[in-house]
Amino acid sequence: MSIWEYANPKRFMQTSGILLPWVTGAALVCLVAGLTWGFFFTPDADKFGSTVKIIYLHVPAAMMAISAWMMMLVTSLIWLVRRHHVSALSAKAAAPIGLTFTLIGLVTGAIWGQPMWGTWWAWDPRLTSFLILSLFYLGYIALWQAVEDPDTAADLTSVLCIVGSVFAFLSRYAVLFWNQGLHQGASLSMDAQENVSDVYWFPLLICIAGFVLLFVTLVLLRTRTEIRARRLSALLARERLA
């Protein structure tokens, strides 16, 4: 029993089919609980007023935007090394979700930044690197759509994902060098002294869990769709030959 068994599309479909309703339910519970707790049962912060509550969307979305790219990097490597189709398809499935999370992070940040910093957008390192990340997502998705043969597309996008990861990482540090920012530093790390206080921390934790589960749900769902689409095109091709 190893994880590679799920590289078999049939096994993957079976297991993910059983898993999917549970993950969906868990995601829903976490999101509803976390967001309700965060929005309605936490006090307004000192300097932020009620705008602090957008943190429950902003931070988890931003975290997942980066994690989604990491997941694509891992699955791309698996595809290049072991040629498991499910792996490539899950990377393809994750990209639009990652892009959406990136955009949620940017938009909620702009909405938060307007009252707090007095501007919708600033060329701050974090903001800029997120914008760049969204460009990488766009390029990746566009390449998937442009190449017709699925195996070629999977290979090319995997190579792009690996090279893109290196350059996205470089860009992150380049913009840090290029401009000093308005954005506050990390406030959730385990060892930092200046974390957000517990009142906000617990609902935020639940929201992050909810976003992770939401991501898993969507990736499973979209990967299943991709597998079905692949089966359908195989059937159609067979029919044309017959």
Added chain:
Amino acid sequence: MIALLIRDLRLAIRAGGGFGLGLAFFLLVAVIVPLGVGPEQAVLAKIAPGILWVGALLACLLSLDRIFALDFEDGSLDLLATSPMPLEGVVAVKSLAHWLVTGLPLVLAAPVLGVLLNLPVAGYGWLLVSLALGTPALSVIGSFGAALTVGLKRGGLLMSLLVLPLYIPTLIFGAEVVKRGAQGLAVGTPLALLAGITAGAVALLPFASAAAIRVNLR
């Protein structure tokens, strides 16, 4: 390898089209920007480093699709792929040829355009140095983008979408060198980082490009 380099250079110069177009584009950018932002010398001096770097980058981008597309269409890329020379070497030579034809003229022309944009005197040397160090990276990264999209019918626009984000670190450090140089500040750090990016890209990216070409030739 040298034969391939000479062949590519000859093709670029004699076949027309690519050679010189990038340079003309670079010139046009430097002419059009003052028309757009107004002729105040102080403003131009401030934005000159950035404009020159962005212009060089776009001029580079313009000629990328010629690196592999023509050879792919007439089948000589298949021959090169089956030749005893490793494909990584082919990619490296082709990037070098692209740099000699596009990047090097840009480097040499940049100071002249610096005059048009009222670049402060202290900036000229650093403009030359940063472009000379940075444009090889642009060529190598660009040939990776060209390798990814070589099999596509209309790859040009997609290639810009893929390549421009990859250009960002080079652009940031390159423009930073000129900006600091023009203000008389120390340029060591961005210059070292720019050189690092170029060295890393030249050393590693041909492998990725060769992998992409192998996939596209399959």
